[in-house]
Amino acid sequence: DAGITQSPRYKITETGRQVTLMCHQTWSHSYMFWYRQDLGHGLRLIYYSAAADITDKGEVPDGYVVSRSKTENFPLTLESATRSQTSVYFCASSRRDTGYEQYFGPGTRLTVT
Amino acid sequence: AQSVTQLDSQVPVFEEAPVELRCNYSSSVSVYLFWYVQYPNQGLQLLLKYLSGSTLVKGINGFEAEFNKSQTSFHLRKPSVHISDTAEYFCAVTPGPSFGGSARQLTFGSGTQLTVLP
Numbered sequence: 001d002a003g004i005t006q007s008p009r010y011k012i013t014e015t016g017r018q019v020t021l022m023c024h025q026t027w028s029h030s031y032m033f034w035y036r037q038d039l040g041h042g043l044r045l046i047y048y049s050a051a052a053d054i055t056d057k058g059e060v061p062d063g064y065v066v067s068r069s070k071t072e073n074f075p076l077t078l079e080s081a082t083r084s085q086t087s088v089y090f091c092a093s094s095r096r097d098t099g100y101e102q103y104f105g106p107g108t109r110l111t112v113t
Numbered sequence: 114a115q116s117v118t119q120l121d122s123q124v125p126v127f128e129e130a131p132v133e134l135r136c137n138y139s140s141s142v143s144v145y146l147f148w149y150v151q152y153p154n155q156g157l158q159l160l161l162k163y164l165s166g167s168t169l170v171k172g173i174n175g176f177e178a179e180f181n182k183s184q185t186s187f188h189l190r191k192p193s194v195h196i197s198d199t200a201e202y203f204c205a206v207t208p209g210p211s212f213g214g215s216a217r218q219l220t221f222g223s224g225t226q227l228t229v230l231p
Contacts (some may be wrong), residue, residue: 004156033218040220042117042203043157058218092158100207102219104156107117 003027004107006091013081014113020107021076021108029103030096031076034066035089035108043090049074066067081112114205115140119222126194127230134189136204143209148178151201160202161231162186164209166212174198187229199229 013019023032029052035043045058047066055066063085065077074093078085088109089107092102120135138144145164149157161172168180178189187204204222 035221040122040223042119042223043219044221045218048218077148092157100147101159101162101221104149106154106156 002105004091004093004105006089006108007045008105008108010109012111012113015082016080019078019081021075021078021089021091021110023105025072025074025093025103025105026092027095027103028071029093030071031094031096031102032068033065034076034104035090036060036085037075037090038087041082046076046089059090060075065080078110083109083112086110086112115144115208115220117204117220117222119204119225121225122223123226123228125203125228125230128196129193131192132190132198132227134193134202134204135226136187136189138187138193138204140185140208144206145209146178146180147205147207148172148176148187148189149203149205149221151203151209151224152175153200157203160189169210176202194227194229196229196231201226227230 007022033048034046037043041113044060047067049055088107090107091105116139118137126132146185147162148160151157161170163170163180171177201224203224205219
């Protein structure tokens, strides 16, 4: 039971480059979420998706793009990375009937130099 | 909209001592409340949740929390901590039964680092 996985686990990139963080879940959960974790801020929602081809903005969406062509995958793309996007990124998923109970991946630590 | 305040950013405590991690929330509607734990270099794991019913909620690893509606609090407690409880703890809130939207968004507090000392 793989659950929810993220790749890569660690990434260093340069300012201005495009970066894609991958998220894959094996539970067929309807909802998927992307959060960023920064010291002093807890976790803040970037984007979420209620189903394939349905996405919506969260609290801090600027500079990020998402897509969801398949239920199990929810990639997050930084189109032109900035230093302020240095963070730990977590993907989460939840069932439709218990959408509040979210299951988290192990995270991706992204450093933008 | 909801907000969550975790009153202590760091809590050091000696092994086998009791601990309380404080969480206060703000919301104009009824809410569901959660505590998550994050061990180093790992994702978040659900410790316990309050949806309805008894205001004292028991979770994994011997933790419990009490929902206090009048004080808008949801403090986490453990009567005797172990070294292995060292981790960061997050309180989170989402709209409750009156919510009519789709995906529920969790609003997190800024976290409390619990360090258990030998």
